């Protein structure tokens with residue numbers, strides 16, 4: 001009886017895996033520039049606020065939600081950015097007011113099985129915009145996430161299942177046996193493909209904290225990346241070797257290297273990081289969270305990778321991601337190099353849970369001794385223990401221009417604009433804290449996703465003025481020159497007359513190069 005029950009359950013889950021997998025393949029194959037088969041969010045048609053509440057319209061079986069522009073925010077941006085960016089603002093404005101033109105980069109997860117997905121992406125016109133040094137990493141047993149109950153179907157299980165089971169229901173979604181066989185090497189993750197909100201904003205959905213095995217109350221700590229409420233006990237290992245720019249990758253890992261860890265590259269310009277872009281605003285479905293199965297890709301604004309590239313990461317370094325949730329840049333860090341330690345800090349408890357789930361969804365269990373979570377206020381990091389990290393990323397809380405323009409109500413938009421005045425002070429404190437946390441000779445990258453001079457060059461200028469040990473580095477040749485085909489870079493404007501010119505890089509969204517807004521600069525702590 002029990003045997004029969006188990007086999008019925010197994011059959012049911014196999015069928016579910018088949019359906020999910022075939023749906024995913026169908027979705028990814030059918031995506032096109034007008035995204036008709038993929039849920040998308042619609043732009044407001046006019047320059048000014050369309051009246052009325054959020055609209056929904058049906059197109060086929062897909063419900064499309066029309067984004068409502070927040071007029072108070074637009075008015076404020078028009079006033080400020082019109083003044084600061086002058087003739088560049090109309091161009092940026094036109095992109096920000098046209099969400100249908102927004103693009104999403106597909107950052108691949110080197111810890112998951114990727115072969116088919118790369119072929120599919122390439123066949124759909126995507127290409128990697130970063131030079132590659134290594135073939136994608138194919139996971140072995142030690143690279144899987146949490147051990148998976150067999151009926152949930154890991155990669156191997158899915159292959160086995162799919163070779164035997166073709167659900168009659170699958171024909172409704174249109175796959176043929178060939179599609180099913182192709183799907184067998186893919187991560188069977190498709191259960192939230194219909195979640196349209198995840199397509200246009202990585203910050204719009206929030207997994208239930210109770211479902212996260214990273215929760216301190218989790219009953220299965222052995223299957224998680226370690227959780228640490230503070231960072232005080234993290235620094236017992238010996239300091240890593242000094243990184244040398246453009247030198248060979250060091251292997252100064254303090255603990256024995258994991259067999260699942262691919263080698264990192266020897267040059268910051270040649271990375272393990274793979275991000276696929278499409279020349280048109282093609283929207284892929286995001287992958288849902290399945291405990292124990294690693295996701296294959298993460299959708300993001302490709303400009304988000306620039307601050308990570310600016311870190312010039314080397315194997316064996318200790319890295320701090322000071323403001324880490326929801327974890328996109330933390331993932332990019334782990335795609336780029338093999339740090340001895342990555343501390344992901346997030347002060348907001350709910351966002352920390354989200355961060356935890358992101359890490360769990362993309363990183364294998366074998367990295368649990370190197371990737372840790374912390375939930376401190378980032379402003380205290382520089383105090384104790386000081387000068388510990390080789391690299392620190394401050395992806396600061398900021399105005400988030402894209403998101404603010406589509407605030408849920410005029411009231412929310414107005415409140416955000418009111419609170420905006422407090423951001424530069426917080427950002428400066430976080431940056432000072434980061435400069436305290438980085439070792440002499442180490443580097444801090446400061447970034448935001450706003451065009452606002454007050455939160456970018458002004459913050460950096462003020463901190464540099466008060467920190468004689470801090471030295472601004474020029475990123476133009478290193479990043480703007482090689483990536484100018486994809487991004488529109490400008491030298492950010494400044495209000496005050498700092499001696500330093502060219503205070504970082506500003507990526508401005510423009511038609512055809514819609515990535516950004518993203519501000520970044522790198523500051524070295526003098527040795």
Ligand SMILES: C[S@@+](CC[C@H](N)C(=O)[O-])C[C@H]1O[C@@H](n2cnc3c(N)ncnc32)[C@H](O)[C@@H]1O
Pocket residue numbers: 304322323324325326327328329330345346347348351376377378379395396397398
């Ligand atoms: C721009 S988001 C970071 C995005 C993230 N780096 C990524 O790539 O996914 C800024 C984050 O800083 C967090 N934050 C705000 N104040 C903070 C503080 N005092 N200390 C640490 N984190 C803070 C916010 O909750 C938010 O999650």
